[in-house]
Amino acid sequence: MSITNIINYVAAFLSAVLASLVGFDWLTFFTPEQALQIVAGLNLLGIMVKAWMATAEQMAKNMVAPK
Structure with missing residues (x-):
């Protein structure tokens, strides 16, 4: 399993x-702004990881080009 x-x-x-x-x-744990930032951050992280993997x-x- 990769990082x-x-x-x-x-x-x-x-x-x-x-x-x-x-x-x-759950807003007793976070403010609405914090909750939105957390979810947005996790979604952005997921998109970045998928783009990095692609x-x-x-x-x-491209490094192993067919001959």
């Missing part, structure tokens, strides 16, 4: 935990 997969899974897990708090009054895969394919 990028681990980061992606951790971000998804944290997003799921925060999303599961919708049924509760770029790395494409670069690896």
